[in-house]
Amino acid sequence: xxxxxxxxxxxxxxxxxxxxxxxxxxxxxxxxxxxxxxxxxxxxxxxxxxxxxxxxxxxxxxxxxxxxxxxxxxxxxxxxxxxxxxxxxxxxxxxxxxxxxxxxxxxxxxxxxxxxxxxxxxxxxxxxxxxxxxxxxxxxxxxxxxxxxxxxxxxxxxxxxxxxxxxxxxxxxxxxxxxxxxxxxxxxxxxxxxxxxxxxxxxxxxxxxxxxxxxxxxxxxxxxxxxxxxxxxxxxxxxxxxxxxxxxxxxxxxxxxxxxxxxxxxxxxxxxxxxxxxxxxxxxxxxxxxxxxxxxxxxxxxxxxxxxxxxxxxxxxxxxxxxxxxxxxxxx
Amino acid sequence: xxxxxxxxxxxxxxxxxxxxxxxxxxxxxxxxxxxxxxxxxxxxxxxxxxxxxxxxxxxxxxxxxxxxxxxxxxxxxxxxxxxxxxxxxxxxxxxxxxxxxxxxxxxxxxxxxxxxxxxxxxxxxxxxxxxxxxxxxxxxxxxxxxxxxxxxxxxxxxxxxxxxxxxxxxxxxxxxxxxxxxxxxxxxxxxxxxxxxxxxxxxxxxxxxxxxxxxxxxxxxxxxxxxxxxxxxxxxxxxxxxxxxxxxxxxxxxxxxxxxxxxxxxxxxxxxxxxxxxxxxxxxxxxxxxxxxxxxxxxxxxxxxxxxxxxxxxxxxxxxxxxxxxxxxxxx
Numbered sequence: 001x002x003x004x005x006x007x008x009x010x011x012x013x014x015x016x017x018x019x020x021x022x023x024x025x026x027x028x029x030x031x032x033x034x035x036x037x038x039x040x041x042x043x044x045x046x047x048x049x050x051x052x053x054x055x056x057x058x059x060x061x062x063x064x065x066x067x068x069x070x071x072x073x074x075x076x077x078x079x080x081x082x083x084x085x086x087x088x089x090x091x092x093x094x095x096x097x098x099x100x101x102x103x104x105x106x107x108x109x110x111x112x113x114x115x116x117x118x119x120x121x122x123x124x125x126x127x128x129x130x131x132x133x134x135x136x137x138x139x140x141x142x143x144x145x146x147x148x149x150x151x152x153x154x155x156x157x158x159x160x161x162x163x164x165x166x167x168x169x170x171x172x173x174x175x176x177x178x179x180x181x182x183x184x185x186x187x188x189x190x191x192x193x194x195x196x197x198x199x200x201x202x203x204x205x206x207x208x209x210x211x212x213x214x215x216x217x218x219x220x221x222x223x224x225x226x227x228x229x230x231x232x233x234x235x236x237x238x239x240x241x242x243x244x245x246x247x248x249x250x251x252x253x254x255x256x257x258x259x260x261x262x263x264x265x266x267x268x269x270x271x272x273x274x275x276x277x278x279x280x281x282x283x284x285x286x287x288x289x290x291x292x293x294x295x296x297x298x299x300x301x302x303x304x305x306x307x308x309x310x311x312x313x314x315x316x317x318x319x320x321x322x323x324x325x326x327x328x329x330x331x332x
Numbered sequence: 333x334x335x336x337x338x339x340x341x342x343x344x345x346x347x348x349x350x351x352x353x354x355x356x357x358x359x360x361x362x363x364x365x366x367x368x369x370x371x372x373x374x375x376x377x378x379x380x381x382x383x384x385x386x387x388x389x390x391x392x393x394x395x396x397x398x399x400x401x402x403x404x405x406x407x408x409x410x411x412x413x414x415x416x417x418x419x420x421x422x423x424x425x426x427x428x429x430x431x432x433x434x435x436x437x438x439x440x441x442x443x444x445x446x447x448x449x450x451x452x453x454x455x456x457x458x459x460x461x462x463x464x465x466x467x468x469x470x471x472x473x474x475x476x477x478x479x480x481x482x483x484x485x486x487x488x489x490x491x492x493x494x495x496x497x498x499x500x501x502x503x504x505x506x507x508x509x510x511x512x513x514x515x516x517x518x519x520x521x522x523x524x525x526x527x528x529x530x531x532x533x534x535x536x537x538x539x540x541x542x543x544x545x546x547x548x549x550x551x552x553x554x555x556x557x558x559x560x561x562x563x564x565x566x567x568x569x570x571x572x573x574x575x576x577x578x579x580x581x582x583x584x585x586x587x588x589x590x591x592x593x594x595x596x597x598x599x600x601x602x603x604x605x606x607x608x609x610x611x612x613x614x615x616x617x618x619x620x621x622x623x624x625x626x627x628x629x630x631x632x633x634x635x636x637x638x639x640x641x642x643x644x645x646x647x648x649x650x651x652x653x654x655x656x657x658x659x660x661x662x663x664x
Contacts, residue, residue, distance in 0.1 A: 003651075005557035008520070009528055010512040014557040015647040079647050092535045093528070094556045148643060175643035180342040188340070196341055196425070203424045224426045225337035225346040275641050298641060309607050309630060311480060311507035312644075315347045315411050319335075 002080055002099030004173060013173045015099060017079050040076075041163035043110045049073040053104060054133060056126050069123065070130045071107040078103035079169060086143045086172050100143055102170040106130050112163050115153065117262035124255035127166070131278070132251070134168055135244035139283050144170040146178065146282050149243070154273025157300050174282045181279065182291060189290035197292030198239050200224075205237075210324045213260050217253045220261040222320030222327075229302060229318035230269055230327070232261050234295040243280040243293040258295070264327040265299055272299040334412055334431030336505060344508045347411050347431060372408075373495035375442045381405040385436060386465060388458050401455065402462045403439040410435035411501060418475045418504050432475055434502040438462050444495050447485060449594035456587035459498070463610070464583070466500055467576035471615050476502040478510065478614050481575070486605025489632050506614045513611065514623060521622035529624030530571050532556075537569075542656045545592050549585045552593040554652030554659075559640075560630050561650035562601055562659070564593050567626040575612040575625040590627070596659040597631055604631040 002017040040048035043066035051064055053072045061067020080101025088097040108116050108127045116124065135147045151166035152158040159165075174182070188196040204210055204221045212220040212232055220234045234257055240246065246254065265274065280293040308314045334349040372380035375398035384396055385404045393399020412433025420429040440448050440459045448456065467479045483498035484490040491497075506514070520528040536542055536553045544552040544564055552566045566589055572578065578586065597606065612625040640646045 007555070007557040008532065009516045010509075011516060012557065012559075013645060014559060015645070016557075016651050017647050017649050018651055091556075092539070093531050094535075148645075150643075171645070175645035177342075177644045180644075184340075184342045199425050200340065203426075207424070223339070224423075225339040225344065225348075227344075227346060277641075277643065309609075311482075311609065312509045312512075313345060313347070313480075313503070313507035315349050317349050319348050 001084070002078075004097045004099055004171075006095040008093055008095070010176075012176045013171075015079050017099070039112055039161070039163050041071075041105075041107045041161060041165060042112050043068070046071075049105075050076060054130065056130065066110070068107075068110060070109070070126050072130055072134055073105050073107070075103040075105050075167065080171065097172060100172050102138055102141075102144070102168070104134060104168045106134070106166045106168065108164045108166060114164060115262075116151065116164050116166075117259055117266055119259070121252065121255045121259055124259055125251045128246075128251045128255055128258075129248075131166075131168070132244050132246065135280075138168070138170045139244070139286075141170070143172055144283060146171045146174045147244070147280065148175060149278040149280075151276050152273075153275070154300070157273035157275050159273075178279060178282065182282070182285065182288075185290045185292075195239055195290055195292050197235060197294065201235055201237055209321045212264060212324050212327050213257055215253050215257055217250045218257045220257050222324040224320065226316055226318075226320050226323075227308075227314040228298050228300075229316055230265055230272075230299045230323045231316075231320075232265065232297045232327075234258060234261060234297070235292065236294075239289075239292055241281040241288040241291045241293060242286045243278050245286065260332070261297060261327075263332050264330050265297065267330050267332070268323070268327050269299055269301055272301050274299045333416070334410075336429045336431055336503075338427040340425055340427070342508075345503075345505045349411050349431070371444055371493070371495050373403075373437075373439045373493060373497060374444050375400070378403075381437075382408060386462065388462065398442070400439075400442065402441070402458050404462055404466055405437050405439070407435040407437050407499065412503065414473075429504060432504050434470055434473075434476070434500070436466060436500045438466070438498045438500065440496045440498060447496050447594075448483070448498075449591055449598055451591070453584065453587045453591055456591055457583045460578075460583045460587055460590075461580075463498075463500070464576050464578065467612075470500070470502045471576070471618075473502070475504055476615060478503045478506045479576070479612065480507060481610040481612075483608050484605075485607070486632070489605035489607050491605075510611060510614065514614070514617065514620075517620075517622045517624075527571055527622055527624050529567060529626065533567055533569055541653045544596060544656050544659045545589055547585050547589055549582045550589045552589050554656040556652065558648055558650075558652050558655075559646040561633050561648055562597055562604075562631045562655045563648075563652075564597065564629045564659075565626050566590060566593060566629070567624065571621075571624055573613040573620040573623045573625060574618045575610050577618065592664070593629060593659075595664050596662055597629065599662050599664065600655070600659050601631055601633055604633050606631045 002015055004013050005016055006013050046064045050073050055068040055071040058067045080099045080103055082102050086100045131149050138147055148169045185196050210222045218236055220232055223233050276295055276297040278295050281288050281291045334347055336345050337348055338345050378396045382405050387400040387403040390399045412431045412435055414434050418432045463481050470479055480501045517528050542554045550568055552564055555565050608627055608629040610627050613620050613623045
């Protein structure tokens with residue numbers, strides 16, 4: 001059973017996932033494609049994954065066979081497990097709990113040769129719809145405090161399988177970065193009585209130097225203080241705390257701006273590996289006045305060195321005004 | 333001039349260092365060795381670095397020539413610059429300041445073919461003494477709030493030159509990770525009236541399962557909630573907030589335990605790239621009752637994926653009790 005442990009100084013929770021490695025010497029996570037080269041995420045290989053949790057399928061196609069457009073399965077090597085009661089204990093001055101949670105994989109397309117950015121907007125909208133459906137379902141489990149949706153594109157970004165997919169990890173704690181955002185945004189709200197993210201949207205729409213693209217419901221920006229070159233954030237124009245409350249009509253607009261931003265990133269820096277993470281409110285703060293969901297897209301271009309790794313203090317050689325202008329001017 | 337910019341939500345400062353990259357398309361930091369293959373850190377190449385700030389030299393050898401054992405020079409591609417007044421300004425809801433600071437390189441040995449762990453303890457002690465000397469000098473500049481000493485060993489850990497070296501960056505702000513430690517440690521102190529780090533030292537010495545090595549003044553442990561497999565921390569046994577206040581006699585003991593820990597890391601996981609960062613109190617909190625300096629050593633074994641990168645929430649496949657036992661049992 002994996003274990004969650006808390007750093008006693010800064011309160012950062014870590015998953016100690018013993019099942020992902022049998023001996024302390026094993027250094028790569030054992031999630032590589034099988035040796036025979038068969039991709040477990042391709043149609044026809046459905047038996048190589050655990051049974052599907054949900055899928056968007058062509059009419060009449062049976063579960064766990066081909067005919068799906070988007071397919072959600074449990075992670076074969078889960079970081080957290082759904083079984084059991086949540087058990088919090090101490091060990092001297094330390095705190096820990098058992099690793100109750102969920103870990104699912106969203107296979108974004110049956111096509112092995114397509115990245116998310118290559119899909120048609122209506123196909124990307126179905127991927128987003130799968131995120132929403134899974135989040136709404138997982139939220140009913142009151143042991144879970146946070147639903148984290150993220151994507152690793154490319155081996156250097158941590159993807160263990162080439163076939164395009166994203167992941168959901170549901171955790172019994174709120175991750176550190178989200179706690180920090182909640183705290184910072186609440187302090188801003190207490191002082192200004194406004195959502196800091198709404199103020200950012202307004203300033204970026206007025207200023208336009210960091211605006212990458214825009215549609216009726218969303219903006220895509222290079223943030224003012226980006227950690228990474230060509231980092232972008234997608235934000236809803238209107239205040240909304242939780243991603244999973246996005247209306248169906250807006251998912252199409254979100255798919256469009258996500259595709260546009262990913263394509264511009266890809267063209268600007270030669271199809272880089274990237275990560276994206278959906279930052280949404282914790283399960284019990286779904287309608288917070290001070291929090292505003294957004295997607296952070298982080299290309300892996302520069303190497304993160306000791307300086308950044310040890311301190312959370314990043315050096316970024318590319319001003320966001322330059323990366324935004326460059327991305328905006330690209331012909332897609 | 334580089335610029336420091338603050339994320340308006342979580343207050344994280346970022347260095348936007350335009351001088352390290354001329355065009356937004358350039359994706360690697362331009363700190364590679366020159367094409368002719370001459371190492372600027374080797375004896376005889378002293379003219380290829382900016383003039384030295386200090387050096388430990390054999391008697392009679394002139395500055396900026398061979399004969400040094402440890403040599404400190406300004407970074408040729410500094411992330412921050414020493415010139416000018418500190419100028420803090422706003423831009424709508426955003427905050428920024430100019431990039432005043434210092435960025436120095438400590439060349440740890442004249443030998444191109446030696447890593448830090450290969451040096452004799454008395455040579456490592458001289459490297460540590462150079463850190464102390466530079467920190468004590470930089471502290472006199474009241475514009476500087478923090479002195480960050482770190483090392484990147486190996487290209488995958490961000491080292492741009494092979495020749496063994498470490499770096500000091502002096503910043504006009506306190507890095508986020510240190511602020512978090514100061515806050516967490518202060519809260520613990522307010523509640524318990526004890527230093528949380530002193531309590532960790534005591535518990536680890538009693539428990540011994542995570543102890544890697546120990547001498548009269550220091551312990552080396554696998555921390556209870558490590559982010560990375562084979563992560564270790566070196567901590568002074570007695571309370572001391574600031575690294576630069578380490579007595580001369582203790583530097584020899586620190587050199588010994590640092591060498592021992594680095595060698596064990598190297599043997600345990602096949603000479604991995606690693607980063608270490610000295611966590612010390614901010615300049616104006618040099619004698620804090622609640623803070624306790626320590627060194628965090630982070631081997632680069634697993635890939636940091638989107639999950640970790642976006643959330644500060646790490647998955648570690650190796651329990652620290654296992655890595656500590658394995659490291660402790662190694663024959664050096």
